Amino acid sequence: MRILCLAVLIVTSVGWAQDAPSHFLIEYELAPGVDITHLSETQTAMVQQHGARLLKLRDEGVVILGGHTSDPQHLRGLVIVNAKDAATARALAAGDPAVRGGIMKTSVEDFALAVPPR
DSSP states (O other): OHHHHHHHHHHHHHHHHHHSOEEEEEEEEEOTTOOGGGOOHHHHHHHHHHHHHHHHHHHTTSEEEEEEOOOGGGOEEEEEEEESSHHHHHHHHHTOHHHHTTSEEEEEEEOOOSSOOO
16 A cells, blocks of 8 residues: 555656746846937837737736846846746747847846745
8 A cells, every 4th residue: 555655646746746837037128239228119119019018928927037247237137937948938038029120138046936926
């Protein structure tokens, strides 16, 4: 009976680990030479599209949380996302309108979600 219980626990935990989403931290920074206080209309539109996309991804369950610093001299944003793997997370970051438009650059790292939101 003990062996059967142990086997069930192992199979259950292995199945859970495979189904559990992987989390990644995406860091957004302004590209060199971009001044957040002097954006063109096109750049401003890209930043607005960036924000709208993150909200849409949040509503779809991809974005867990995100935010940005408030110092315009060192503005950066951090977003934690669910993705099946690092390649998917990198593609997600690369598909951002502000990244595609060249006004932001990104880095992506694995992230251990130790204290998840409620």
